[in-house]
Amino acid sequence: MTPEELQKIADTELEAKQKGGHTLCVCMAAGCVSTQSDKVKESLQQAIEKHGLKETCKVKGVGCMGLCMAGPLVAVEQTGALYQMVTPQDADEIVKNLGKPPVKRLECDTTQPFFTRQKKIVLENSGIVDAERIEEYIAAKGYEALLEALTSMNPAEVTEQVSKSGLRGRGGAGFPTGLKWGTVAKARGERKFVICNGDEGDPGAFMDRSVLESDPHRVLEGMAIAGYAVGASQGYIYVRAEYPLAVKRLKDAIKQAERHGLLGHNIFGTTFSFNIEVRLGAGAFVCGEETALIASVEGKRGQPRPRPPFPAERGLWDCPTLINNVETFANIPPIIRNGGEWFAGIGTEKGKGTKVFALAGAVKNTGLIEVPMGISLREIIFEIGGGIPDGKKFKAVQTGGPSGGCIPEQFLEMAVDYDSLAKVGSIMGSGGMIVMDETSCMVDVAKFFMEFCMTESCGKCVPCRVGTKQMHELLTKITGGTATAGDLAMLEELCDVVKNTSLCGLGMTAPNPVVSTLRYFRDEYMAHINDRRCPAGVCKIGKEQLATV
Amino acid sequence: MVMNLTKPAMPSDDKRWKIVNATMRRHGHSQHSLIEALHTVQEIFGFLDETALKFVAKSLRMPLSKVYGVATFYNFFTLKPQGEHTCVVCMGTACYIKGAPQILEAIEHIAKIKPGETTADRKLTVISARCFGSCGLAPAVAYDGEVAAKVTPAAATEKIRRWMNS
Numbered sequence A: 001m002t003p004e005e006l007q008k009i010a011d012t013e014l015e016a017k018q019k020g021g022h023t024l025c026v027c028m029a030a031g032c033v034s035t036q037s038d039k040v041k042e043s044l045q046q047a048i049e050k051h052g053l054k055e056t057c058k059v060k061g062v063g064c065m066g067l068c069m070a071g072p073l074v075a076v077e078q079t080g081a082l083y084q085m086v087t088p089q090d091a092d093e094i095v096k097n098l099g100k101p102p103v104k105r106l107e108c109d110t111t112q113p114f115f116t117r118q119k120k121i122v123l124e125n126s127g128i129v130d131a132e133r134i135e136e137y138i139a140a141k142g143y144e145a146l147l148e149a150l151t152s153m154n155p156a157e158v159t160e161q162v163s164k165s166g167l168r169g170r171g172g173a174g175f176p177t178g179l180k181w182g183t184v185a186k187a188r189g190e191r192k193f194v195i196c197n198g199d200e201g202d203p204g205a206f207m208d209r210s211v212l213e214s215d216p217h218r219v220l221e222g223m224a225i226a227g228y229a230v231g232a233s234q235g236y237i238y239v240r241a242e243y244p245l246a247v248k249r250l251k252d253a254i255k256q257a258e259r260h261g262l263l264g265h266n267i268f269g270t271t272f273s274f275n276i277e278v279r280l281g282a283g284a285f286v287c288g289e290e291t292a293l294i295a296s297v298e299g300k301r302g303q304p305r306p307r308p309p310f311p312a313e314r315g316l317w318d319c320p321t322l323i324n325n326v327e328t329f330a331n332i333p334p335i336i337r338n339g340g341e342w343f344a345g346i347g348t349e350k351g352k353g354t355k356v357f358a359l360a361g362a363v364k365n366t367g368l369i370e371v372p373m374g375i376s377l378r379e380i381i382f383e384i385g386g387g388i389p390d391g392k393k394f395k396a397v398q399t400g401g402p403s404g405g406c407i408p409e410q411f412l413e414m415a416v417d418y419d420s421l422a423k424v425g426s427i428m429g430s431g432g433m434i435v436m437d438e439t440s441c442m443v444d445v446a447k448f449f450m451e452f453c454m455t456e457s458c459g460k461c462v463p464c465r466v467g468t469k470q471m472h473e474l475l476t477k478i479t480g481g482t483a484t485a486g487d488l489a490m491l492e493e494l495c496d497v498v499k500n501t502s503l504c505g506l507g508m509t510a511p512n513p514v515v516s517t518l519r520y521f522r523d524e525y526m527a528h529i530n531d532r533r534c535p536a537g538v539c540k541i542g543k544e545q546l547a548t549v
Numbered sequence B: 001m002v003m004n005l006t007k008p009a010m011p012s013d014d015k016r017w018k019i020v021n022a023t024m025r026r027h028g029h030s031q032h033s034l035i036e037a038l039h040t041v042q043e044i045f046g047f048l049d050e051t052a053l054k055f056v057a058k059s060l061r062m063p064l065s066k067v068y069g070v071a072t073f074y075n076f077f078t079l080k081p082q083g084e085h086t087c088v089v090c091m092g093t094a095c096y097i098k099g100a101p102q103i104l105e106a107i108e109h110i111a112k113i114k115p116g117e118t119t120a121d122r123k124l125t126v127i128s129a130r131c132f133g134s135c136g137l138a139p140a141v142a143y144d145g146e147v148a149a150k151v152t153p154a155a156a157t158e159k160i161r162r163w164m165n166s
C-alpha cells in the first residue's frame, strides 16, 4: 500500500457516495441484532428489489447508533432521518417513502438531547461506517494517522503527541497513556509486545464490545501506531469469548488490513512491520487485570502476580509489554491526526477528551453515549438519559462496576472525571453506568457485587478468597434480617482488611460497593438490622421469608 | 517444536478431531495454544470430556493436571455435556436491576433445575451468566445462543415450556 493507493480508495468511496440515491443504514451491532435487525435488513433489501430501486438505493449494515433501547434502528444516510423499533413489516413503507418526508409513525427524534448533547471522538464512525468494509473506514480518514506516524514522525514524536494530549487509560485506573508508552519504549528487550485489553469484565458495561463491533479498524490502527512508538512488531487483542460478533468482526478486519498491506511487513513501504492476533478470554473477570491477562494469553490459568515488575518491563513471555484498553487505543488515531493539543483542549484539567459510557438500568434512554469529561451526572442521566422511567424517583448511580461505588442524588451536579468520582467513593472504571431508582435496595446491590467478587476471586491470596466469602455471608445475614450490630461492625472491619491486604485490584476494590453504600445509605442497612425491614421491599425478611421457605 | 514425531493418535476417526489438530498446529503445538485448543474443542463438541482433555494434553506435551487446571479455572469451559437446548440468563448488573432474578426464578420453577444443571430428559440446560454486553436491552436471555432483549418472566416461561414439550 502506498499513500497514493490509500487516497485512491478514499476517493473511490467518496465518489460513490456523491452519486446520489439513497442508502439505508441498518444497525448491525449486537444490541439491535438481538431485536432482529438482521431480518429488517433483509426485508429492506427485498423491498428495494420489489420496487425496482436497485440502481439508486442500497442497504448497508453499520455499527451501534447509541440508542440501543429503541432498536432496531435504521437511518437514511443522505437525509439523516432516523427510524426506531423497525420491524421487517415496516420495510416496504420505508422504502416507498425514500425521497419523501420520513414515515412519521417510525421516526426517532434526532433533535433530542440524547443526540445533541454528546461529543463523539471514539464513536465518530459508529453507526456511520460499515464495520465489515475497510474501504469505508479509509474514506473516513482511516489509517491516515498510521501513515503520518510512519512517514513523518519518529517514535518519540508519536509518544510525545500522546503525552501532550493528556490521554489517560480508559480501562479503569486512568494511568497517563503517554507515560506508559514512554516506559515501554525505553525498556530494554529484543522483543516487545502490544496488548489490547478487550476483556470488559464489568457486568453491565458494553463500550468496548460496541467499539470492536462498530469500528474495529480504529483499534487496529491505534495498536499499530503504539507498536511503532514503543518498538513492538507483534500485537494481541484479548477479547471475551462471550462477544462472538466482536471477535468475528475483528478477525475479518485484521484479514482485510493485511490484504491491503496496512498490517504485516513493511507497512507503507517503511521498515516497520506489525501483526495482530486475536486471543479469546474464557469467562474469568480477573483476566481483565493485566498480569492475569498476560498469563491467559500465554495459555495458563489467569492468576495475577505481584507488581513490580510491571508489564512495561516484564510482561508477555517476560518481554516489555504495552497493555492498554480498547477505548484507549481507539482515541489514538484522532490524536495523531489532529495533534495532542487538540485533544487536550477537550474535557477538564485532569481528565482530557471524552468518555464512552454504557448507560443502563432505571433510565429512559439506555444505550451507548460519549460525552466530554466534566459533564455533570445530572446532564448524563436526566438530559441525555431522559430521566427515570415510570414516574419513579432516582436513588443512586453506580459507576465502576464491582470495583466502584454508588453515588447518591446530592452529587448529581458534580463534573465527571477520574478525580471527582474517586472523591465521592466511586471510580471512573471502564464506563459502566447503572442508574437505580427507589425499587433497588442498596444492601442487596452491595450483596450482588460481593457475590460477584466472591465467585470471581482467583483464590490466590487469603484476604480476597476468604474475606469476600465472609463479607458475602454477613451481607446475606443483613438482607435476611438476622444480623446484629456486631455483624455490621465486623463487615466494616473486613472491608478494611481486604482492601489493604489483597494482592490485586480485584480484592483491593471488592469492598468498594459496600463502603460506598454504607457511607450514603446507612439507614437502609440499619432498617434491615434494627427493624428487620427492607425499605425498598426487595429483600425477603420475616413473614415473607417464612412463607417462601 | 513443529517436529511431531510423537504426535498422538486421534481419539477416534471422528473427522472433527482434525479441526482441533489444525488449531494446535497453527500455533506450532506450543503450550500457549492450550486455551485456543480448548475453545475449539468446546465449539465443535459442545463440552470438554476426558478424552478431549487427554488428547490435548498429549498433543501439547503437558501433564493432564495442568490442562484440567486451566479447563476448570475458566467459567466459559464446561466439562459436562449440555442439554438439547440451552437457556442462558444474564445476571449482570443491568439485567439484575431490571428483574433478571425473577426470570431465573420463573425458569427454575417450571424446569425444576438450578443454573448449571440439565433436566433429566436432557432437553434443557439452564445457565446464569455475567453480561452479554446487551445491557441497553436488559434483561437479556440467550436461547440456544441467540440473545433476546427485554425479556419478561412470562415470555421466558413460554419459550421454555415449548422446548420442554417438543
Ligand SMILES: Cc1cc2nc3c(=O)[nH]c(=O)nc-3n(C[C@H](O)[C@H](O)[C@H](O)COP(=O)(O)O)c2cc1C
Binding pocket: A168, A169, A170, A171, A172, A173, A174, A175, A197, A198, A199, A200, A201, A202, A285, A286, A287, A288, A289, A290, A291, A323, A324, A325, A326, A328, A430, A504, A505, A506
Ligand atoms: C480485577 C480487574 C479487572 C480489570 N478488568 C479490566 C477490563 O475488563 N478491561 C480493561 O481494559 N482493564 C481492566 N483492568 C485494568 C487493567 O489491569 C489495566 O490497568 C488496563 O488494561 C490498562 O489499560 P489502560 O491504561 O488503557 O486503562 C482490570 C483490573 C483489575 C484489577
Ligand code: SF4
Binding pocket: A459
Ligand atoms: S490449597 Fe486451595 S487455595 Fe491453596 S492453592 Fe491449593 S486449591 Fe488453591
Ligand code: SF4
Binding pocket: A286, A303, A304, A456, A457, A458, A459, A460, A461, A462, A464, A465, A502, A503, A504, A505, A506, A507, A508
Ligand atoms: S486479590 Fe483476589 S483475585 Fe486478586 S490475586 Fe488475590 S485472590 Fe486472586
Ligand code: FES
Binding pocket: A027, A028, A029, A030, A031, A032, A033, A063, A064, A065, A066, A067, A068, A071, A073, A367, A368
Ligand atoms: S446496538 Fe443498535 S443502536 Fe446500539
Ligand code: FES
Binding pocket: A203, A204, A205, B090, B091, B092, B093, B094, B095, B096, B130, B131, B132, B133, B134, B135, B138, B139, B140
Ligand atoms: S448486564 Fe445483562 S447484558 Fe449486560
